[in-house]
Amino acid sequence: xxxxxxHNHHVILSEAASLELGCNYSYGGxxxxxxxxxxxxxxxxxxxxxxxxxxxxxxxxxxxxxxxKSKFSFNLRKPxxxxxxxxxxxxxxxxxxxxxxxxxxxxxxRLTVIP
Amino acid sequence: DSGVTQTPKHLITATGQRVTLRCxxxxxxxxxxxxxxxxxxxxxxxxxxxxxxxxAKGNILERFSAQQFPDLHSELNLSSLELGDSALYFCxxxxxxxxxxxxxxxxxxRLTVL
Numbered sequence: 133x134x135x136x137x138x139h140n141h142h143v144i145l146s147e148a149a150s151l152e153l154g155c156n157y158s159y160g161g162x163x164x165x166x167x168x169x170x171x172x173x174x175x176x177x178x179x180x181x182x183x184x185x186x187x188x189x190x191x192x193x194x195x196x197x198x199x200x201k202s203k204f205s206f207n208l209r210k211p212x213x214x215x216x217x218x219x220x221x222x223x224x225x226x227x228x229x230x231x232x233x234x235x236x237x238x239x240x241x242r243l244t245v246i247p
Numbered sequence: 248d249s250g251v252t253q254t255p256k257h258l259i260t261a262t263g264q265r266v267t268l269r270c271x272x273x274x275x276x277x278x279x280x281x282x283x284x285x286x287x288x289x290x291x292x293x294x295x296x297x298x299x300x301x302x303a304k305g306n307i308l309e310r311f312s313a314q315q316f317p318d319l320h321s322e323l324n325l326s327s328l329e330l331g332d333s334a335l336y337f338c339x340x341x342x343x344x345x346x347x348x349x350x351x352x353x354x355x356x357r358l359t360v361l
Contacts, residue, residue: 175337235280240289
């Protein structure tokens with residue numbers, strides 16, 4: 133079965149620090165990869181997604197992620213975080229088959245940015 | 248605001264009871280998904296409906312059922328509730344049900360079973 137691992141449960145950074153959140157998945161076939169963010173009290177929002185092509189994907193709010201197939205990873209990065217980035221971040225995959233759009237989520241990483 | 252609405256926002260009920268959660272997708276979306284978020288299990292896919300038909304099932308208990316109506320809104324029915332069913336239930340919708348469609352999430356319904 134597919135699984136998604138996010139090893140960082142809680143990350144605390146100061147404003148302007150760089151961010152990298154890890155995401156690894158287990159599935160040998162084609163996958164589509166997503167990062168969602170959940171700001172306090174709000175719904176899940178899509179940050180970025182990868183289906184094919186350039187493995188470096190740029191999303192909203194200055195976030196980017198790199199798909200490394202050999203490492204089964206899709207890490208999220210931001211060069212300089214802001215206080216407003218405080219949120220919970222979820223990595224998700226689906227198995228890339230027609231009709232199989234259900235997402236498998238990681239356990240989430242809580243990011244706290246200190247002003 | 249994603250355009251996906253869920254009612255009610257909060258629901259408190261007792262063990263053994265039955266509840267119905269409602270989801271209205273974005274106006275252009277044909278697919279509805281249900282997810283459960285709990286402290287011990289994280290975010291788990293329950294079920295996917297596309298244009299009224301069940302498309303895929305995940306870790307959905309037999310005590311739970313769902314349907315999507317002709318106007319495309321969906322309901323998740325939870326019966327014989329147990330303490331462990333306390334969780335946040337999210338609905339998401341997408342234009343179709345293709346693997347690369349973006350899913351737009353609603354604000355969730357927080358269910359507390361006492």
